[in-house]
Amino acid sequence: RQKELITLGHFGVTGYLQPNKAKNSGAVILSPKVLQMTDTGAMGMSGTNRHKSILSKLLPHPIRFHMVWSKVQGKQHLYAWEAIPPSSNFIAMGHCFTDTSSPPSVTDVRCVPKHWLVKTTVVPRLVWADVGTVGRSGSLWTVSTLNHLVAVPGHNPPENDYYDFRCKKFFCTSDHRMVPAGN
Numbered sequence: 001r002q003k004e005l006i007t008l009g010h011f012g013v014t015g016y017l018q019p020n021k022a023k024n025s026g027a028v029i030l031s032p033k034v035l036q037m038t039d040t041g042a043m044g045m046s047g048t049n050r051h052k053s054i055l056s057k058l059l060p061h062p063i064r065f066h067m068v069w070s071k072v073q074g075k076q077h078l079y080a081w082e083a084i085p086p087s088s089n090f091i092a093m094g095h096c097f098t099d100t101s102s103p104p105s106v107t108d109v110r111c112v113p114k115h116w117l118v119k120t121t122v123v124p125r126l127v128w129a130d131v132g133t134v135g136r137s138g139s140l141w142t143v144s145t146l147n148h149l150v151a152v153p154g155h156n157p158p159e160n161d162y163y164d165f166r167c168k169k170f171f172c173t174s175d176h177r178m179v180p181a182g183n
Contacts, residue, residue, distance in 0.1 A: 002039040002051035006059060007109050009083070009094020012127040012142050012149035034146075035059075035112075040171075058176060059110035060086050065103035068095065069138045069151040071130060077101075080138075080151030085111040091163055094148025116170075116178045117163035120144045124157040131155070 037059070039051045062083035069080040077099050083092035083106075090111035096104045122144050129139040139155045142148065143162040152158045169181040 004037050004051070004055065006035040006037055006055075008035060008112060008146070009092065009109055009148045010097050011094065011147040012140055013147070035165075055110075058172060059112060060090060061106045062086065062092055062109065062111055064106065065096065067101075067103070069136070069153050070101070071133070071135060071138060073133060073135055080140075082150075083109055083111065089114055091117055093144065093146065093163060095150045097149070097151075112163075112165075113176060113178075116166060118166055120162045120164045122162070122164070124150075124162075126157070129155050 037051075037055060039054070063086050064084050065081040066084055067079060068082045071078045079098045079101055081096045081098065081103050083096065085092050091114050092109070092111050096109055098104055120143065122142075124141040124143050127140045127142055127149065130137055136153065137155060138151055138153050140149055140151050141158055143150050143158060145164045148162070150158050150160075150162070166178060167180040171179045171181055173179060
């Protein structure tokens with residue numbers, strides 16, 4: 001069976017610990033979550049080429065990135081990028097971050113069919129703010145149950161719509177519909 005972990009955007013945790021160590025630190029737990037795609041080989045069809053073809057149709061790469069914020073101070077640079085989906089039928093779930101002014105590769109993340117998603121009820125949670133630094137102000141926020149990270153100019157919470165999956169586990173039909181699976 002082909003299995004693949006799908007990157008939908010970068011995620012954030014509070015504090016300075018690695019995400020896998022944060023749970024034992026007493027810090028608020030914002031554990032990373034990912035999407036895993038498994039080719040079950042339905043109807044006796046499976047294989048790497050089929051898997052890649054299906055993945056490209058279901059979860060396409062963005063067409064480009066748009067820089068939404070940057071912090072260039074000393075030797076530490078941070079650039080925040082919003083993925084631009086290939087059409088209005090897809091959603092880019094979170095931002096990507098680089099330490100150079102070059103955008104990430106479009107193959108770094110994938111977009112999700114809009115009909116698989118619902119608007120999140122998660123209140124944006126502040127992860128970091130550049131209070132006390134010079135230059136253009138900004139802040140980083142988690143915005144979904146997947147803890148996707150977004151950057152905004154200034155220190156107010158992001159106001160865009162953000163999304164979560166309709167269910168935690170699901171199958172995808174040949175016509176790309178989402179069918180809930182047992183959790």
